[in-house]
Amino acid sequence: MIARAILCALALLVASPVVAQKSKSKTRSTASKADVLRAKGYRLAARHRYKKALPILEEALQLTLFPDSTLLYDLGAISEALGDCSKALLYYTGFLSSMPDENQQIEVTQKIKRCKKATELGTLDISSKPEGQEVRINGVPLGRAPIRGLQLPTGTYIVTSKKEDFYPYKSTIGVEYNLRTRHELRMQKMIFYGTLEVKVTPNEGAIVFLNHVSKGPAPFTSKKLETRRYLVHIEKKGWDRWVRYVTVEKDSVFTVNVNLEKTNTNVAIPPIPR
Structure with a gap:
């Protein structure tokens, strides 16, 4: 057979x-x-x-x-x-x-x-953060977390998992006879960086703010910002406030070209993105 x-x-x-x-x-x-x-x-x-x-x-x-x-x-x-x-x-x-x-x-x-x-058996429960991670034990794929009531022979096992943009996970766990073991698989997100450029016209006296924090006079460049969403706003005396949300992406340059206006409009500053 x-x-x-x-x-x-x-x-x-x-x-x-x-x-x-x-x-x-x-x-x-x-x-x-x-x-x-x-x-x-x-x-x-x-x-x-x-x-x-x-x-x-x-x-x-x-x-x-x-x-x-x-x-x-x-x-x-x-x-x-x-x-x-x-x-x-x-x-x-x-x-x-x-x-x-x-x-x-x-x-x-x-x-x-x-x-x-x-075989002498123990029971293993596996959860994960983020949820739904593929679980491998000793290299054997066993589905996605959460996995409940998995009966395994007593002994030591290596739990692994992989996910795009996260560090590979690896942990050693023990399964004991007639006991229930609970294990949480926590994936650590990789940190990526990109570049943000802010150019302002007219730039004299214009101040750049990033997530409500002053970054000094325009033009502004940051070559190592974590990849995520940011709030950019520009302040210049006598000119309308300029406000935008921008997204910095991995290994890329995001350029913001700002043309200030004089319309006497009171532009509110929105909250910092989460």
Whole structure:
């Protein structure tokens, strides 16, 4: 049964195009390496050399950017064949999180029940900030937080997560027998910078304010402002106050060209953006 599933996976791997060809160079390189490892691991597994195939396929999984249900199932089946129910349980749980069809769910659920009977278990709850983060445990994708009531063999695990514009998350947690462990995955947002230029006509005597703070006479340039929304206003005696919200973006220059007017209009200063 295992050998047949492995052979099918190997055939699909050889016949499939490399999707990552349309991605960036680094992503393409990672995907290519994962494909090479997968092919090597499946060739070994097809010859029943499971002990040698397992670490190679596990390395391929670490390089897989998206959940790979076939690989997760095969890792579970190989681990189970080697008598390692702890690993098999984690891989099968990851497989179920990829939402397989009903027949596959029934089959793998039975395998999980069998493994649970042979293993000491603890329970893990995972939440995240921001909400909905993809969660990987020991490199196995298990869906998005919050994850409740995840039963795992006792031991130490590495929880990881990635999100664009956030630093990669990595934490070590312990699962203890018959106890419930709660873990909050807190992502730290990266700080990016851009440049703001403010040019005023006429500029003599014009004062630039940024979020209600005086930045001195025009023209004004700040080359390292955090990327977000700001309030810019200009004060010049005898001229109308000028007010605008501006957005500074990553690695870009936002230039504000201000033409002051004399209309005797009292322009209110709005609140600082949040």
